[in-house]
Amino acid sequence: MNNLGLLLNEWRTALNNESTVTGNTRLLLSAAFFYNSDYFTLLYPIQAIRNSLDWINVMAYDFYDPRSYAWRLVNADDNGFFAPTSGAAITSGGALGYDQIRAFIAQNNAVQVYNTTVVSNYCYVGTTWIGYDDTQSIEAKVSYAKQNALLGYFAWHVGADDNSVLSQTGQWK
Structure with missing residues (x-):
């Protein structure tokens, strides 16, 4: 992580120099980081990140493993967010694209729920x-x-979108 701090400092210096030499507007430097500054006991160089970056995306998802969309519930009657599960469902890793999710809902007449507290669907x-x-x-x-x-x-994995339906929702205007 020390090398990450050095790299960010060097990039910032290089971008500032490039702007000075060319007279062009300084380019922005951004990165995406895991949601916790202690990444599996490796501490992020917070000061270098703060000093060097113009934009930081926090990777605030996948708090529970396995990292997947589809789960096998322990009890079909306990089906809300954080319900106990026994592993992945549908695919070996459980991950599905939005088109696959929509198809699953249609083919299985699945119950759809929007949770206003979590601000997500299941x-x-x-x-x-x-x-x-x-x-x-x-x-x-x-x-x-x-x-x-x-x-x-910040949106993650637009490649799993279904015909850009999600990507075009609520566009920044």
Whole structure:
């Protein structure tokens, strides 16, 4: 992590120099970091990050392993967020794209739930549970960012989007 701090400092210096030499607007330096400054006992160089970066995205997801969308519920009647599970469902890793989730819902007549506290969606049928963001949760998150004058928002894995439905929801205008 010490080398990361040195790298960020060198990048900042290089960007500042490039701008001075060319007269162009200084380029922005950004990075995405794990949500905790103690990354598996490796401490981030916080001061170098603070001094060097213009924009930081916090990777605030996947707090529970395995990192997947689809889970096998222990009890079909206990199906809310944080319900006990016994492992991945549908695929070996449990990960599904939005198109696969929509198809699963349609094919299985799955119950869909939007949770206003968590600001996310999930669906379930029997012991299969899938957590995901839908247009409703994305619209709420983008609205929150706009109402609080945040400078933007971060979306992860647009490649799993279904025909850009999620990517076009609540666009920053």
